[in-house]
Structure formats: structure tokens, C-alpha cells
Amino acid sequence: MDGVYYEKGWLGVVFTLMVAGFILLNIYRARKTSGKLFIRRIPGLNAIDDSIGRATEMGKPVLMVPGIGTLNAISVQALQIFAYVTKTAAKFANPIRLCCLDPAVYTVAQEIIRDVYQTEGVPENYDPDSVRFISDRQFAFAAGVSGIILRERTAAAFLMGEFFAESLILAETLNSIGAIQVACSTEITQTPFFVAACDYVLIGDEFYAASAYLSRQPVLVGSLVGQDWSKLAIAATILLGALVNSADGLKRVPDEANEGQTRALKADEKMITDLFSPKKPEWKPAGGTQ
Amino acid sequence: MEAGWRHAVIPWLAQAPAAPALNMWNAPAGTPEIWMKVGIAMLAGFGLLAALIAAPTRLRRPISGAFIFLAGLFWVLVFLFPKPIDSQTPHEQRPRGFVQDVSFWLADAIPVVSNFSNILTAFILGLGVFSLVRIHLMRVAKKQNDWPFSVVLLVSMVAMATFGYWDWKTRLDLGGAKVDEAWPLAAYGKDLLFDGMLQVMEAAMFSLIAFFILSAAYRAFRIRSVEATILLCAALIAMLNLMGAVVVTWDGMIESFGKDNAFVMNFTLSSVAGFIRDNLQTPGIRAIDFGIGLGALAMGLRLWLSLERVGGN
Amino acid sequence: MANEKTIWEKLQAIDRRVLYTLLMVIATVSLFFKVNVPTKPGQPTKDLYRLLVDDEALPEGSTVILQSDWTQSTRGESAGQMEALLRILMRRNIKFALLSVADPQAPLVARNVIRAINLERKAKNQREYQVWEDYVNLGYFPNAEGTSNAIAANFKTAVAGRKETPPGSATPLDVFQSPVLSKVSKVEDVPVYINVTGSKTSNILIERLGGRVPFAALVTGVMGPETLNYYQSGQVKGVAIGLNGVAEMESLMEKGLVETGKPEVKSFAGETNYGRGMAYYLALHTCLVLMIVAVVVGNVAMVAARKKK
């Protein structure tokens, strides 16, 4: 039965498996060395302790927003960083406000934050109202969080995770009351607004590096090293591919149309096309418009 | 097992029209059979819940890990198996064999599995609404600061939910077209609250960003450091390029220098902005994107294989 | 220490509210002037126009899938895009199946636009677009990722069970019996998959559709840079970005498209081509000028204040 399947192209599978392999291998390595692999300093992260310190001095709450994405690795990652923030805040008995948009994220946040207070030995300081579900609609959420910011005059704020348009509403509102902000959005479109309005910004996957840097858990450190290997692999592939592509561009083949002449390769005859977008088997739609 | 193992084992996940019309996983609608089966399934589910409550502590991690693994496994299998081009191929014409069976089954199951997260999140929404209602009821009960505003919140919530369901019910009973013609009270209520207020407020909140963007740009775009200066220049060029009138004027000026000179034509605003976009902005974004993608993939792997704990101990 | 601030210091720290008021006034005043600001359409918009109007890319009378993922909150940009798109589709008798994955309200909002364009056509004595015959509304599908995956895998089962009432009939029927979808069972069966979006559903679609069908997008300005990334890598065939895109589409509709080395694409001169895009375009210009002036004033004041010291 030819032509019933999409040709997958082996490269995608091999590349994905290779990346997964790098990550798992380095997690294994890091576990063996109990996390003593090197991670460079990430400037924005040193600001975390300072800002909590300032909030404590002023006796004002620390605001945390794990983005408005659904429950996924990004919001979980943000909550892991917030666990660290809460730990510091709990030490100084500083009030916190964690505002969620997604009910599932809210559920996880509740569990994580309560757990932090428990492990810090101050379960009585945990206020169930400090982790709040505000609204599941983007702009109602923005309005609600702005209200909290303006009324409670939060002194430090951590905006981390998947932010969309509301990023600037929150950041400028915080700026107008002079709060220190540490921010990061995995959405590249929002990073410029954080860069413009916030004090410290984590760019791109500095966000993913953050919890490895803060916690030094072997799993996270190893994974980060694995990601670095994968980045190098991507960069090398691109370089190599560019060279192969350039060589293909210089190649001449006999022209079928004009005997005795030569022509350059067509786009779909080039090697990288073959590797990255393999041809699909011929398939005639059953009843499509002709 | 003539029809292939997948037709007997788990056609629930693959509710494809091609599957045998009735099998052990379904029952005709409206019959006592379906209600009984649904009831038994729910009971079984709550039985599982009871079993979990009784589960010993040491089993907790393996159990939750198993659930994560199985959930993730589905998509990993989708990734690894070849995809049928036409998953609507009738049963009789489908190729036989393990790989083919699995890949057809996976293709049939995607629309079903795709809904799981959403349905579960919907069930969990109650938890969020409960938290909201609790906070505001407490505030009203204790006459805390701003309690009248909590009353406003609770009243508008009840009003919206009531009119929402009322209108929905009317539409089910009468048919949508009739409601649009007759406009009963329910339709007015829902339209005013939702269309007239909620949606307008969302648009208003969204548009506030225009003001914030102005004040943020005014404050941040100063030639203080190399970074800020670069940011400023790139933003200025992008903004100029957004104004059709400026583009037309500028490019017209350039064209007057030499419409046929390829070198001169490189200095049209659209070419300059295009060059920045194609050769500086795109690779920059792409570099960040590679990192974010790898981060997400790595985090996905760690979660899937339960290498990283989520939540408390 | 003298409390008296110099003019430069004042200009460095203009109160936010002054800026806000200026912006509001300038935007409002500009709206009352009706001017057709000239445009110079960019390549992505030109490609989109070619894809939609060229008979080879999109044969007259064929069916497209139109995913409309915007609501009131991005009305400013998306409504103009949707209006321009629908004007083109209706003038070319292209049937469309409408669906949404972003918001339950999106199908309703889209229906309102269809109604408005139909009124416009009625006023001009043109044929009105009919449900069932010319378009079907598949409605809202929760979960963007899941639905996009399902649509890519199997369009027919992904949208199974959706009904629409044919004119003159009392009972709703399965949409696949309609003339719109009778020949469509997979996404490959449509010549173009179009997405008008106020969020990032276009990215999700691109990832899931994986090049199975030519994909065109009309996105907000925010999503522009990211979508251009996909445009450059060929995953999106044509894209209109934000209000600028609308204004460009509108002027392409008025003037047609002539490109060297490619067949000419016709215009719709004589019809209502300028709409919401042009209505807002002047205000966009004045607001941007205000922004640029504000930034320049801030910088000049900063430099001047420094020099004085």
C-alpha cells in the first residue's frame, strides 16, 4: 500500500532523539557529580533577593504572576522559581500575592506554596488567600491584578511565564507605583515591553536556566548542560547545512530542456531540501475541487 | 480478532466513524443501557479515587508518575509512527499489520485525546471560582475594607451566570433563530451583560496598553547606554516603516535619485526596514526561539519521565 | 538646592497623564478626517493578495477553510482584515467553512461581519452570501492545540457533528452535506487554509498543519514579526499584518497588483474597497508621530540638561 503514509523523514526523528539523548545523558552525568557542572552567572537572578529584601523593609507584599498560559512546563517552571521567592519571603515573614489565571495552575501553585511554608517550618504563616485565582479571562485578570497592585502597593513583583498583551499593563502599573520588577516572558513578542518597563529582565531561555541556577538540583543543571549541547548541535548543523547548500548552489547539472547545456540545481533537488522537507508521496485528493 | 486488535481493544479512544457502529465501548443514545454504563463507569472512577485515598505513601510517586507517563506516551507514539495520509480510508481498504494498525488507531484517537486537557481544566475551574467566591463572601461577612465592591462582584457574577444559562436554555428550547427574532428578556440580559459590558470592558482594558506603551517608550528610549540606543533606533525605523505616508514619501525621494540604480534603491525605507527584519531581527528571534524550544522540550522530558518533582513532597 | 526645575528637566519627566491626554485627543480628532493615506504594500501582503485573488492559486467557486480567531478585543485590526478578506472571497464566489479555536464568541463576531458585508452587497444589488450554500459556520472548538492537531490529522472527524440549517429547512443538517463541504474531507482538499487571528493560533496551526495545505494568515501587528519568521521559511504563503496590512490590502483591492516576472492580479476598482483600514490609518499616523515626538523631546531634553551641568 504505497502512498498511504506521510514520509516522515528520518532527520526529524533522529534529531529529536539526539536532543533528548543529550539532555538525559547530562542529567545522568550531573547526578553522578551531584550537580557540580558549571553554570554561568545570570544577572537578573541576583536581583531576586534584593527585591524581596526591599519589600520586607517597606513591609509591603511581593507579587508573583506565573503568566497566563495553561498548565504546562512554562507555568510549572515559573512556579518553581516562585517557590524559591516564597522561601525567601517566608524567612522574613513577608506577605506574598500569587495571582493565577488558569485554574489548574492555581491548583499546583497552592500545593507548591503551602509546601514551601511547611518545609520552612512556618506553616502557620501560610495564608490560603495569598494564592489567588483572579479570573480566567485575560483582561479581567489584568484589571484585577492592576487593582491589587494599586491598592496593596506591592513593593516587588515577579512576572514570569507566558505573558501576552497584559504584560505592559502590569509592568507599567507596577512602574507607576515604583515597585521593583523582575520579569521574563517566553513570548518573544512581549520581552521588549519588559525590557522597556522593568528593572531586571530574563531573556528567552534564561528563564529555563533560572531554576537550575537557583536550586542547583542535579536534574536541572544536567538538563541545562544538555540543552547547551543541543544548541551547539543546532548551530553546527546550520553551519554545515549552509556550506552544503552553498556547494549545491555552485553545482551544475545537464539541462534536460536544452541538450548540451547545464543548469543550476532546482530548489527541490538540493540536499537540505531532501533532508528537511522530504517529498510527500503522490496523493490525489478523493473529492477536492479540481 | 478479524477486524484487527484495535477494533476490539480500545476503540473508545478512536471514535472514528469507520469503527463498528456498536461495540463494548459504546451504547445507543437514550437507552437505559448507556445510562447504566455511564453510571458504572463513574462508580468505577470514584472507586479508583477511594483506592487512591487508601494507597500507601510509598506508592504515591509511582502512581502519579505512571499517569504522567501514559498521558505523554500517546503523543510520543504519534511522533514515532508514520502518519496515514488519509485517515478516513474505509476499514476494508486499510493496510494490515502492526505498524499500520497502530498508526491508523493513533490518527483516529487524536481528536479524542486532544480534548482531555481541556475537559479536565474545565472540571478544575470550580476550584478557582470557589476561591474567588470564598474571598469575597468572607470580605462581605466580616465587613472588611471595600466590602461593597465584593457585593458588586458577586452580584454581577450571579447575574452573568444566570442570564447565560437562561439564554442558552431558551435558545435550546425555541431555537436560536426564534430567539434572535423575538428577543425575550433572557436575550436582552445576556446580550447587555456579555456583549454590551464584558466584551467592551475587555476591549477597553486591552486598549489601555496604547497609553502605557507611550509612557514606557518615552521613559525607556533614551540614549543612555549602547543597548538603549540600539533599541531606540530599531524601534524608530520600525515605526516610520508603519506609516504608509512616510514610506511613500521617503521611497519617492530615493527613487528620484535613481530609480534604476540597484544600489540607490537599497536605501528605500522598506528596504532598510526589510534588511533589519530579515538579517538582524529574524535571526535574533530565531536564536531565542531555539533556546525556548529546547527548554520546553527538556522540561517536557523531565516531567514526562518524572525526573523532576512538581509540587510538594 | 533650588527646587526650581529647568525646562529641560521638566521635559525629561513629563507627567504620564499629560501624554495620555495628548494621545487620546490626537487619536479622536484624526478620526473625524477622512483621508486615503497612500500606501506601499509590502511583499507579504502582495503575496497574500495574489494567493486570494489569483485564479490559479484559488480557483473561483472553490472552498476554503476560514479560521476566525478574534473577538471584540482586537476589533481594531482584525475586523478590518476580516472585512477586506470577506469582500474578496464574496466577490470571487469562494465558499468558506468558518471555525474558531480561540474564543467561543469568535464565530458570533465573525457572523456579524458577514452580515455587515452582506448588507453592503445588498445595497449594491449584489448576491448575498447564504448559509449552507455559500458558507457554513462550524462554530467554536475549545483547545487550540488539540483542535489544530485534530484538524490536521482528520478534518472530517475533527469537526464531525456540527450542523447548520439550510435555507427553507427547519432542521439543521450535518455540514458535510452542504455544497460548501461536500467535497472536503481533509485539509488537503482545500486550496488555501486562512486564519484571521488576534492571538497566536496561527503559530499553533502552522506547527500542526506541517505544510499539508497552503496557509495564509491575517494577524495583528503584535504577531507580525513572529509570523514573518514563518513567512520567510515558506510555512506561510502570504500574510497581512495589522492595520498596515489592512490598509495595504484595501489599496491593492483598489489598484490591483503588478509585479515584474509574475502575472498581473486584477483589482476590484469601482467597488467598496476602502473600509475600516483607511478609516483608522490617519489616526495611526498622528499617534505614531506623537510617540516619535515624545521620544525625541525626551532625548533632546536629556542631552540639553546634561550639557548645562
Added chain:
Amino acid sequence: MQSESYPIIKLFVGVACTVGLYSVLYRETKFYRFFEHMFLGLAAGWAMFALWGETLKSTWWDRMVGSVADEGNPAVPGYWAWALLLPIGVMAYFVVSKKHNWISRIPIGIILGLWSGQQVQVWFTRYGPQMQSSMKPLFPTTWSEFITPLQPEAGAVYPAQVIGNLIFLLTLLSAMSYFLFSFETKSKLFNGMTTWGRWLLMIGFGAIFGSTVMTRFTLMIDRMYFVFIEFFQQGLIPLIGGR
């Protein structure tokens, strides 16, 4: 029939809501607080409705119990196993229990598991083409002209294009080098590259900022259109006897 005065009432309410929320630009007042709480209430109310009316009814309940045949539509059998999702969803509520809160991790785990698996599935679909399109030719195929002419020969690569492609590649690589976290190097070249990488990122950010401005301004312009044209000019003025 819809009442004739209803559209203007609806517009008026909408304008009031807009003004209410805009008042926060001045400062946070009781006026804003009123509209903020109303907004949150309406959103929560809508969520309670949409929960069933927009999500569970169609994606869960109808599939579980099926539907009987009516005119023109065949019967669809119900799939009882959907019922299992309800107890799983209920498990999330155990998060409030001090003793059994771990049970909430099961629905959470399923959601996270599905997400994680999808990452593996879509990773190459998303990044493969981006890698491919970054492999731009680095040797010119023609030296006939240095600058790309206005009517370039199809498929030819001109030296000027190669320079552009080199800039592309260098930007990509130096920006990527900025995101390497586990390498410590004293190499001036590498450190210089990461600094460059950060600056080049700023160009991208500036350009994004610039192009986002369009959307934001347009949405504000649209609201002004709503208040001043749709409400005042087209709604109110005719009503009070203007033109």
C-alpha cells in the same frame, strides 16, 4: 423584535464601562474599583456559564451520552468511558486536603503529561523548517554584478546577498552564543560574540516594539471610534435631534 431604544442603551452602557476602566489612567479611585469588580464578576459569571455551555456540554457530555436520530441526522452512540474523566477531575479538589493533597497531582499530571508528549511531537515540525531556512548560501553563484540588480536572475546568488546572509548567520550564531549557560571561557572572541549577541537581540526587540505599537494604537483608536463615532456621532446626536 429587539426594542428600538436598546442599541443606544447598550452603547451607553459600553461607553460608561470604557470610561470607568480608563479612569485608572488618572489614578485608582472608587470609580475604577467599582468597574474592576464588576468586570471580574462578569468574567467569573461567564466562566461559570461557559464551563458547561461552551466546553463540557459539547466536548464531554454529548460524546458520553450520544444523541438520538432526528430528521436528517443519524444517531450517534454514547461512549461511556468519558464518564471516567469526571472522577479524575474531582481528584484535583483534594488539593485543599492536608492529608491527601497528592491525589490532585493525578489530573495535573495528566494535563502536564499530554503537554510534555506534545513537545516531543511538535519540536521538529516547528524548528526543523527554521533550521533549514537558516542554511542560506554563503558563496555567490554569479559575479556579473556585485549588488543584487532590480531584476535578478532567477535562482542566482549575488555577492551582496551573500554579505546579507553572512550577517544573518553571524547574528544567529552570536545571539545563540549569548544563551550558552554552561561554558566558562576567557576567550575574548567568544565573550565579544555574546556581547554582540545581546546588542543584536536589542535590534530585534526594538523592531518588535515598533511593530507592536501599531496594534496597540489601533486598538485604542478603535475604542475612540466606538465612543466618539459610534456612540456620539452615530448614536447620540441623531437621538437628541441633531442631524
